[in-house]
Amino acid sequence: MKPGIIAATVGIIAGAAIILFTKAKKGLSMSDDGSSDDKNGGSDGSIGLGINKKDLPLPDCSTKFTATKKGSSRQDSKIRLIVIHSTEGGTAAGAAGWFANDASGGSAHIVVDDKECYRTLPDSLIPWGAKGGRANEDGLHIEFTGYAKWTRDEWMNHLAEIKKGAAVISNWCKKYNIPIEFLDSEEIAKLGNNAHGITTHHELTKAFKIAGGHTDPGKGFPMDVLFDEMGADYKPNPYV
Numbered sequence: 001m002k003p004g005i006i007a008a009t010v011g012i013i014a015g016a017a018i019i020l021f022t023k024a025k026k027g028l029s030m031s032d033d034g035s036s037d038d039k040n041g042g043s044d045g046s047i048g049l050g051i052n053k054k055d056l057p058l059p060d061c062s063t064k065f066t067a068t069k070k071g072s073s074r075q076d077s078k079i080r081l082i083v084i085h086s087t088e089g090g091t092a093a094g095a096a097g098w099f100a101n102d103a104s105g106g107s108a109h110i111v112v113d114d115k116e117c118y119r120t121l122p123d124s125l126i127p128w129g130a131k132g133g134r135a136n137e138d139g140l141h142i143e144f145t146g147y148a149k150w151t152r153d154e155w156m157n158h159l160a161e162i163k164k165g166a167a168v169i170s171n172w173c174k175k176y177n178i179p180i181e182f183l184d185s186e187e188i189a190k191l192g193n194n195a196h197g198i199t200t201h202h203e204l205t206k207a208f209k210i211a212g213g214h215t216d217p218g219k220g221f222p223m224d225v226l227f228d229e230m231g232a233d234y235k236p237n238p239y240v
């Protein structure tokens with residue numbers, strides 16, 4: 001080969017190696033396959049649903065802990081709900097570590113706090129997140145570190161984790177064609193398995209009348225701020 005051709009060939013190989021390395025690095029973040037976290041967005045046609053008004057970079061989520069409580073795998077096409085929880089504990093590492101304990105009674109896919117993100121289950125596995133309908137079978141569950149009893153001001157002291165969660169949720173919405181819309185308990189009860197959107201553990205408790213059910217993430221959780229971060233409007237829920 002002529003020197004010019006050799007140089008060009010080396011350049012192409014180096015470029016391919018960089019692309020592969022970049023993809024491998026992305027594989028360590030929350031995306032399961034690294035294919036749909038295209039920062040430019042829209043190439044999959046999801047813009048047509050009026051979602052992904054902002055492209056938020058995904059946080060790097062540690063896979064140090066794997067939840068012990070999990071169900072079978074599912075198809076991506078089944079995923080239609082995102083369920084928001086609060087950990088009722090002080091750190092994401094503490095909650096993620098608890099999910100990895102055999103004694104734990106539940107699980108979620110992602111746990112965030114101000115500083116860290118943990119992925120404790122792949123999206124493809126059914127979690128033990130919330131009772132009520134098919135909230136586990138068809139849902140992605142995210143835990144925000146904090147307490148259901150917290151006031152809005154207390155949550156607003158943790159804006160970093162709200163932003164981190166917004167990035168996770170908006171990317172889920174994009175990947176699974178879920179609208180960035182809040183579903184309250186009445187809508188969930190009415191729409192049943194046709195409900196597509198974002199809700200909370202508390203709304204599921206009310207929708208399915210779960211006795212003694214969980215009420216997280218609580219009335220003080222700044223849902224409007226979370227939606228604003230995603231470039232979407234939060235429709236206040238009159239039933240809280």
Ligand SMILES: [Zn+2]
Nearest residue numbers: 085201214216
């Ligand atoms: Zn919960």
